[in-house]
Amino acid sequence: MNWDLLATYTPMYADALWVVVQLGFWGVFGSLILGALVALVRHWKVPVVDRIAGGYIEVARNTPSMVQLYFLYFGLPLIGVKASGFACAIAGLTFLGGAYMAEAIRSGLEAVREGQYRAAASLGLSQTQTMRLVVLPQALAVALPAITANVIFLIKETSIVSIIAVVDLMALTQNLIGMFYTSNEAYLMLVISYLVLLLPVSIGLRALERRFRRGIA
Amino acid sequence: MSKVKAHPNIQLLIPVVALLSLLLSSCSLGETPAETSQSAASGSEIASSAAGSLDEIREKGTLTIGVFRDLAPFGSVGSDGEYQGYDVYFGDQLGEDLGVKVDYVGLDAQGRVPALTGDKVDLVLANFAITEERAQQVDFSLPYMKASQALISPEDALITDVSQLEGKTLIVTRGTSQQTWFTKNYPQIEQAVYQTQSDAYAALKDGRGDALAQSNLDELAWARQNPGFRVGIEGIGEPTLVAAAVKKGNTTLLDWVNEEITTNLPDNFFHDAYAATLEDVYGEDANPDEIVVERGTID
Amino acid sequence: MGSLEWLLNWGNGEQLLKGIGYTLLIALISSALSIVLGIGFGFVLASKNRWLRGFGRGYLEFVRIAPIVVLLYLLYYFASAELGWNITNVTTAIVIFTLWGAGEFGDIVRGALSSIPAHQYESGRTLGLSNAQLYRLVIIPQSVRRITPAAINLITRMIKTTSLCSFISVAETMTIGRQIISVANQSFHHPEAPLVVYSVVMVAYFLMCWPLAKAARKLESSWG
Structure with a gap:
C-alpha cells in the first residue's frame, strides 16, 4: 500500500465525492417533489392523470436504472433532446426515485384515518391547516422509513453514472485503476469515500426517524 | 418497527472495520503474485505460478482469449454470434496450431489487464498497445501490429x-x-x-x-x-506496438506465442489477416505494410 | 431495412434472447438461494441472542450500504488477483446477489415473524402444541403469506440489478444491447439504433418484471 499515493488521491476523491453529494441531493430533491405530486394525483384519483401516473410508476420501477440512463443520454438526442451527463444523471435519478417516493408518500397519506379529517373539520380547521397540522405529520411518520430507505437507495444508484461520463467515485476509481493499476489504494479510497458519505446520512436519517416517531403519540 | 437499540451505530461499524481490515491485509498479499493453487494442475509445480500455462491449456483442450466484442474490425461479434476481426483471425490460428478449441471472452478496454491478473483469460488479443505501465502488470509478446x-x-x-x-x-x-x-x-x-x-x-x-x-x-x-x-x-x-499479452510469469505460453510469430506462422500471415479483415474496411486509405508487423520485427 | 426489422431479424434478436437468458438465469438462481438463506438469516435477525442479532444487523447494513457494482468488481477481479479466488463472472454475480438478497430477505422474514401477534404463540402453547408443531402449523403458514409478495419483489429487483453484471463482462441483456448498437454505429445506416435498441431493452426488462410485480401486489391484497 503506497501511502503517499493515498495523499495524492485524496483531493481527487474529494472532488468525486462532491459530485456524488450533488447528484444525491438533487436526485433526492427531484424525487421528493415528483413523488409528492404523483402521490397526490393517485391519492385524489385525478381522472386520466392518475392512469398516466400509474403507468409511469410501473415503468420506472420495473426497468433497470442503467437502461433508463442510457436511454436518456444516448437515445433522446435522436429526437432532439440532448442534455449533459450531469443533467441526465439527475433526470434519471428523479425519474427512478420519483416512482419509489410516490409509493412511499402515498402509503403515508392513506394511513391517515378518515376520522382525522372529520375531527379536524369539526375543530374548524381549514383544508390547508388540516393538511399541514394533522395529515402531513402523520403521513410523514408512516412514510419516513420508506423515504429514508429510498434516499440511501438513490445515493447508491449514483454509482453507475460513470457510463455517461460523469466523474463519480466509481468512475474515478476505475480511471485510476485502468491507467495506473493501483487497485489497493484506489479501492481503499473508494470504500472510505462511500462510508464518509453514507454513514452520516444513514445515522442522520435514523435520528430523524426516531424524532418523528417520538413526536407522534 | 424495530426496538430502540442502545448503540445502533455499532452495527454499522462492524462491516466498516471488517472491510477496511480486509483491504489493508490484502496489501501484504499484493506483494507476491497470487498463488492460484486451487486452479493449478495436479501436483506438477511448474516454475510459473500462473494458471494457463501451455501444458494446462493442452490438458484443458481450450485456449481462452480475451478480445473486444465491440471494436470492429479488430474484435467484434457478428449477427451470427461469432467473434470476428483482425485479432480474432490471429487467435483462431493460434488455437489451430496448438490443437485446442478457442474460447473468446469479450472484454472492454479497462478489463484487459484485470482479465490476465485475475486469471480470467490465458491470452489477450485486443488491440493491446505495449506501454510501460502495462508491461509491469502483464507480459507482452512480440508485436503484430503498429498503430x-x-x-x-x-x-x-x-x-x-x-x-x-x-x-x-x-x-x-x-x-x-x-x-x-x-x-x-x-x-x-x-x-x-x-x-x-x-x-x-x-x-x-x-x-x-x-x-x-x-x-x-x-x-x-x-x-x-x-x-x-x-x-x-x-x-x-x-x-505504439500492439502485441499479445499473457499473465506475468506465464513463460511457457509467452514463449510459444513468440515462436509462432517468429517461426511457425506462414509467411505474410498478418498480411493475410489484414486482407481478410481490414482491407475492405480501409480500402485505399491505408497501406498494410505500415500497419502489419510480420515476424515481430519492425523495419 | 427498418431498424426494428433489422433488430429482430438477423441474429440480433437471437442474441438478445440469449442475453435475456443470462439475465433470468442469474436472477432466478440468486433469488432462490437468497430466499432459502434469507429464511435462516431472518431467524438470526429475530434471535434473542444479542450478539447474534447484532452481527446480523451489521451484515445487513453492510450489504445495504455497499454498492453492488463495487462488490462485483472486488470479487471478480480484485479477489482473484490478490487472494486467488478465481471464479467465473456468472458465479461471481450469483454469489454477490445471493449475499445481498439473503440479507434483504432475512429482514423481510424477521419483519414477518415479528408481525405475528404474541398471542398466536401463546395460544399455540396453551393448546399443547410442541415448538415444532407450533411453527409448522401456526407460524409458518401465516409468515409465508406475508413474505411471498416480498419474495416476488426480490426477484424483480434481482432482474433489474443483473444489468450491473455488464461491468464484469457477463453477456446479459444490457451488454448485448450495447453490442448491437456498436455494430449499428459502424455505419450510418441505422442512426436511430440507440433509441430503438434501448427502447426494446427497456420493454424486455419491463415484460420480465411487471407481471411479477403485479402478481405480488395481488397476493398482498388478497392474502394480506
Missing part, C-alpha cells in the same frame, strides 16, 4: 492540432493508452471518459465532445463508415 494515436473530429470543426483542444472536451475510452497518455501529458484538457469504445463513438456522434482520441486504425475504420467525421491529427506521441 499511432490519432484524433477524430467532426469535419466542420476539425481539430488539427492538440493545442486546439484547450477549453474543449476530449472523448476517450476508459483503460486505453490514449486516456493514460492525455492524462499524463495534457492534464488540463477536459476528458469525457466512457466505459466502452462503442459508447465513446456514440458520444462523438451525438456531439458530446469535440474530438475523440483513439488508435488511428480504429478511427480510420469508423470514419469511412461515418461521413462527417475525419481524422484531423495522426501520430500524436510515439507510435
Whole structure:
C-alpha cells in the first residue's frame, strides 16, 4: 500500500465525492417533489392523470436504472433532446426515485384515518391547516422509513453514472485503476469515500426517524 | 418497527472495520503474485505460478482469449454470434496450431489487464498497445501490429492540432493508452471518459465532445463508415506496438506465442489477416505494410 | 431495412434472447438461494441472542450500504488477483446477489415473524402444541403469506440489478444491447439504433418484471 499515493488521491476523491453529494441531493430533491405530486394525483384519483401516473410508476420501477440512463443520454438526442451527463444523471435519478417516493408518500397519506379529517373539520380547521397540522405529520411518520430507505437507495444508484461520463467515485476509481493499476489504494479510497458519505446520512436519517416517531403519540 | 437499540451505530461499524481490515491485509498479499493453487494442475509445480500455462491449456483442450466484442474490425461479434476481426483471425490460428478449441471472452478496454491478473483469460488479443505501465502488470509478446494515436473530429470543426483542444472536451475510452497518455501529458484538457469504445463513438456522434482520441486504425475504420467525421491529427506521441499479452510469469505460453510469430506462422500471415479483415474496411486509405508487423520485427 | 426489422431479424434478436437468458438465469438462481438463506438469516435477525442479532444487523447494513457494482468488481477481479479466488463472472454475480438478497430477505422474514401477534404463540402453547408443531402449523403458514409478495419483489429487483453484471463482462441483456448498437454505429445506416435498441431493452426488462410485480401486489391484497 503506497501511502503517499493515498495523499495524492485524496483531493481527487474529494472532488468525486462532491459530485456524488450533488447528484444525491438533487436526485433526492427531484424525487421528493415528483413523488409528492404523483402521490397526490393517485391519492385524489385525478381522472386520466392518475392512469398516466400509474403507468409511469410501473415503468420506472420495473426497468433497470442503467437502461433508463442510457436511454436518456444516448437515445433522446435522436429526437432532439440532448442534455449533459450531469443533467441526465439527475433526470434519471428523479425519474427512478420519483416512482419509489410516490409509493412511499402515498402509503403515508392513506394511513391517515378518515376520522382525522372529520375531527379536524369539526375543530374548524381549514383544508390547508388540516393538511399541514394533522395529515402531513402523520403521513410523514408512516412514510419516513420508506423515504429514508429510498434516499440511501438513490445515493447508491449514483454509482453507475460513470457510463455517461460523469466523474463519480466509481468512475474515478476505475480511471485510476485502468491507467495506473493501483487497485489497493484506489479501492481503499473508494470504500472510505462511500462510508464518509453514507454513514452520516444513514445515522442522520435514523435520528430523524426516531424524532418523528417520538413526536407522534 | 424495530426496538430502540442502545448503540445502533455499532452495527454499522462492524462491516466498516471488517472491510477496511480486509483491504489493508490484502496489501501484504499484493506483494507476491497470487498463488492460484486451487486452479493449478495436479501436483506438477511448474516454475510459473500462473494458471494457463501451455501444458494446462493442452490438458484443458481450450485456449481462452480475451478480445473486444465491440471494436470492429479488430474484435467484434457478428449477427451470427461469432467473434470476428483482425485479432480474432490471429487467435483462431493460434488455437489451430496448438490443437485446442478457442474460447473468446469479450472484454472492454479497462478489463484487459484485470482479465490476465485475475486469471480470467490465458491470452489477450485486443488491440493491446505495449506501454510501460502495462508491461509491469502483464507480459507482452512480440508485436503484430503498429498503430499511432490519432484524433477524430467532426469535419466542420476539425481539430488539427492538440493545442486546439484547450477549453474543449476530449472523448476517450476508459483503460486505453490514449486516456493514460492525455492524462499524463495534457492534464488540463477536459476528458469525457466512457466505459466502452462503442459508447465513446456514440458520444462523438451525438456531439458530446469535440474530438475523440483513439488508435488511428480504429478511427480510420469508423470514419469511412461515418461521413462527417475525419481524422484531423495522426501520430500524436510515439507510435505504439500492439502485441499479445499473457499473465506475468506465464513463460511457457509467452514463449510459444513468440515462436509462432517468429517461426511457425506462414509467411505474410498478418498480411493475410489484414486482407481478410481490414482491407475492405480501409480500402485505399491505408497501406498494410505500415500497419502489419510480420515476424515481430519492425523495419 | 427498418431498424426494428433489422433488430429482430438477423441474429440480433437471437442474441438478445440469449442475453435475456443470462439475465433470468442469474436472477432466478440468486433469488432462490437468497430466499432459502434469507429464511435462516431472518431467524438470526429475530434471535434473542444479542450478539447474534447484532452481527446480523451489521451484515445487513453492510450489504445495504455497499454498492453492488463495487462488490462485483472486488470479487471478480480484485479477489482473484490478490487472494486467488478465481471464479467465473456468472458465479461471481450469483454469489454477490445471493449475499445481498439473503440479507434483504432475512429482514423481510424477521419483519414477518415479528408481525405475528404474541398471542398466536401463546395460544399455540396453551393448546399443547410442541415448538415444532407450533411453527409448522401456526407460524409458518401465516409468515409465508406475508413474505411471498416480498419474495416476488426480490426477484424483480434481482432482474433489474443483473444489468450491473455488464461491468464484469457477463453477456446479459444490457451488454448485448450495447453490442448491437456498436455494430449499428459502424455505419450510418441505422442512426436511430440507440433509441430503438434501448427502447426494446427497456420493454424486455419491463415484460420480465411487471407481471411479477403485479402478481405480488395481488397476493398482498388478497392474502394480506
